[in-house]
Amino acid sequence: MNTVVLLKRVPDLVEDLEVDSSGTALDSEHLKLTLNEFDDHALEQALLLKEGGGGEVTAVALDSEDVDKMLFTALAKGADRALKITGTGAVNGTSELAEVFAQALGSVNYDLVLTGVQASDDIDGQLAPTVAAKLSVPCIEVITGVEAGDGSVTVHKEYAGGVLAEFEMTLPGVLGIQAAAQSPRYAPVSKVRQIQDSATLDEVAGAGGDNGKFSIVVMTPPETGEGAQMLESVEELIAVLDSKGVI
Amino acid sequence: MSQDVLVVAEHGQGKFDDITFEMLGAGKALAAQTGGACVVALIGGSDLASQLGAADKVVTVDGEGLENFNPESHSAALAAIVESTSPRVVMIGYTSMGMDLASALSVKADMALAASCLEVQAGDTVTAVSQLYGGKLNVKTDLGAGPCVVSMLAGSSPADAGKGDGAPATETVAAPATDGKVRFVRLIEPEAGDVDITAQDILVAIGRGIGTKDDIEVAEELAEELDAAIAASRPIVDSGWLPKNRQVGKSGVKVTPKVYIALGISGAPEHIEGMKGAATIIAINTDKNAPIFNVAHYGMVEDLFDVCEELTEELQDR
C-alpha cells in the first residue's frame, strides 16, 4: 500500500503570536513555523503501516521556511520519498491549500492519503476532508487507529467521551489522523544531517489558484487580564464553568 | 437561496448531543437576523424529532445505513437536504462528526466555510468569529452573502436556548444512493477504568494540598459531578495514591483539556510544563502567592475542601 502524507507548517504556538498593522494577518517578523503536530502523527501512522505491510511512504509539503529540514527529517524517520511543491507563494486557507495538494497528487501513485485531523490555523475547515472532496475519494476524520486490508483500510474514529466507531473504507481515500498507534518517532540529528547530505527532495511546481471564499476582517487576541482573575465565591466559579460550557 | 438557517443535528446512541441544542439556540438567533426560519437537518433517527421543539421545521432523511453516523452517507444525505432547503447558513458542530460533514459540503456545494466558530452574525454578509491558534487569536471572517457553512465550537452558546416544547413541521427527503465506500462496522465503548487524561475535556487535578489519600474522595465527588477525570501532581503519584498515568507534568503527561481545575497544587515549573496548554485553568489554593496563580486564568484563595464540597452540592442541586 502506498501512502502519501500531507505535511503542513503552522505557526508555533510556543511563541507569542502578534497581529500585523493591517489587523488581518500574523506579523511575520516573529513568526516561527513548525510541523503541525497532528501531521507528525499522520507521518508516524504511515511509517507504521509501511513497516507492517510494505509499500512506499511519500511526504509532501509546500515550500516554506525550513521546509527542507522538515522533509529531510521525514526521510530520516523512514519515508521513501519527499516531494516539495514550489512556486505557490502564500496560500490562503485550507481550501486553497487542498487544491494545491490535490493537483500535486495527480503525479503521485497512492492508495492512501494521510494528514493531521486539524491544524491550529484551519480557518476554513480541515485539510483531509477538503482534499478528499476535491479528489472525489472517501474520507474519515479523527482517526486513532488504522489497519491495512486488501484494497481497503479498517479504521477507528474517535467520538467524544472516548467512544470509537469502526469503519471500513475502500481505497483510494483520505484519513485525518488524530493520533498514531504510537507517539511520533524521533529522528536523531546525526541521522537527519546524514540524509541531508545524501538524499534529494523531489520538486513539483504548484498549481492551484485562488479559490478562497472568505476574507479576514480582523484578528484579535481574546480578552484576558494579566495573571489570574480572582474569584470570591463558589457562585462566581459556577458562572465561569458555565461560560466554558462544561456544566 | 432562502434566508433560512439549517442546523445539522448530531446524535448517537439514541440521544442528541448537547451541541445540537447549542446550535439550535444560536441558529434561532441567527435566523432572527436573516429573517428566515431555523430548520434542523436530522439524518437518521427521525424518531428523535419530537425533542426539537425549538426548531421552526425539521427535515429528516432516513434509510438504510443512516442509523449510525457514516461520513459518506451522512454527507450525501446532508447534501440532499441542503439542495432541497437551500439555506443561507448551514451550522454544523465542530466535532468529530461535524468535521466529516462541513468541509465536504463546502467543497461539493461550493459554499464558503468558517470553522471552529464562537459566534456568527448575518447582515448583508455573514460574518463568523473563529477561535484559532490554540485559543490565542479570534479570527473574524466575512463569508460573503451566502450560502455558507459554519462549524460551531461546543460550548459556544448555551444549550437551554435550543430547547423548547413546540411541535415543528416535519419534512422528509429521500436518502440518496452512495457508492458504499465507507462502511460502518461497530461502536466500541471505552474500557472502564482505563482513563486517558490526555483525552479529557475536564480535569480535576489534585496536589499535595489534598493532604491524605482518603481525602481524594472529595475531589472524586466533584469530578463525578463535572463528568471530569482526576489528574494529579507528582507527589500524589509518588505516594502511590493514584496511578502513574494520572501524573501531569515534565515527567508525566502533557494535557490540554478545556478546563483544568488545580486543587492544592503550588505550580512548580515541572508541573506547569504539563498543563499550561489547557484552554482554561482554574486554581484553588490557600496561598495567595502560589505560582500556580501566574498561569491560571481564574483563581480562588480558599481551602480546597470548602470549595469542593460547596461546588459539588451546588452542582447536585442543579
Added chain:
Amino acid sequence: MTERYNLTVNTGREKDQSFVEKESAVIEGIDVSGRWNRMFVPREIQDYDLTNMHKLTAIPGAESMGWCYQCAQCMPACPVDTAGGDYGPRKIFRRLELGMDLLDSRDLWLCTTCANCLRVCPKEVDMIKIMPVARAAAVLEGNVPAELLEMFQNVAEYGNPMGQSARKRAAWIRKSDAEIRVLPKDPGPVDVLWFVGDFYAYHGRGVDAANAMARVFNALDVDFGVLGADERTDGDSQRLAGEPGLYEELAEHNIEQFKQHEHERIVVSGPHAYNAIKNEYPAMGGEFEVEHYTQFLADQIDELKPLLTGSFGNRKVTFHDPCYLGRHNGEYDAPRDLLEAVPDLDLIEMYRCKEQGYCCGGGGGGMWLDGFAAEQQSERLSENRVKEAVMVGADVLAVCCPYEVSRFEDAVKSTNNDGKLEVLDIIEILDQCMGA
C-alpha cells in the same frame, strides 16, 4: 598426553575437566613425575553467550566495559545502587555475561555519569565514555525513554530542554533590576561573557539565581555581557544522553556566538556548561578561557569580602559538590571559599563530600529521566541526598549547579522536610549578604 576426568561440580551436573601432566619430571633433584606435576587446563567457566557483550564492546568508546574483573569496588560508590536501583558497572558487566542487551535495557538509562565508580575502579571501566556511545546507538535504533525523547525534541526545536520560546530566553533580563548588557543588541568587547544557561533563564528558581548573579557582578563592577536570545543549551547533557548530532549542532552554534563577541573569558552558571566548554568544545574548534562562576568569584575574594556586610544568622550550611565541577573537573575549593567568606555562616560537611560527593541524579540526562528512574529505584538520588543534609543538621543546602535547586527543593518536599531545609544557590547566599 591429556586425559579427561569427569568431575561433579556442586550444581550436581557432570562437567568435563581436562588436565596435563608430564610423565617424568625432575625439578631441583626432586621427582615430580606424573600426577605430581598435574595441571588442570582452565576449566571453561564461561558457558555464556557473549554476543551482546561483544556487540557493546565493539562500539568505539565502549571497549572498557569488557575489562571489568568483578572486584566490586564500584558497588558502594554507585549512587544509583545506593538509592535502591540495583545498579553499577559490576552488575552491568555480570548481566552482559548473562546475555543482557544493554542497548535494549533499563540499565542503559540509570547511569548519571557521576564518575564515582571510575574514581575507584582498578580497571578503569569508564562509564563516562561507555554510556554516551551506547545510548547513541540505542537512540539510532529508536530505543529512548519518552521523557528523554521529549527533551531531545524540545532542544532540537527551541534550543532549550523546556520547550520554551527561544526568543524568551532573554525575557528575564527585561524584568531584572540589575544592569545587564545583551551583546547582540549592544555589541563590543567585554571582560566576561556570561553563559547564563537554561535553568537560570527559564526556571522560576533559576531566574532568582540569575538575578542574584547579575547583582553580584554589578556590585563587583564586572564588565560583562550575555548572549540573550542567541544562547542555546550547552549540549553536554544531550551528548551524554546519546544525541551526539544534536550536541554538535548546539556546540557549533554556541562557538560561533562566542567568537562573534570579543571577550577575555567565559563565565558559566553551571558545571555542565563548564564541562562542555572546557573539555568538549575544543574538539569542535572552540578554544575558550572558561570559569565556573564560583571560580571567577573566588579569585576576587578580596574585593568580594568587604561587600558581604550582611549576616547569615549563624545558619548551618552544607554544600553539595556537583559531579561535573568536583569529580569531573577537580574543583572543590572555590565554592567553599565563597561560603566561608560569608559572615556568620557555619559551613558543615556531609559524610559524602568532595571526591566522594553523592550525585543529585540530574547528570548524564538524568534530569529528564525523573519518572523513569523513580520507577526503577526505591528513592530518587536527590531524596537520598536531602536526607543526608538533614541528618548532618544543616539548615541550608547550598548548591552551585542550576539543575539542583529544582531537584533538591522538590526532594525536600517529597521527603517531608518542608521548612527544615532551605535550598539556595551559593550566588543567592552571596547576594543576600551583600546588604544592599
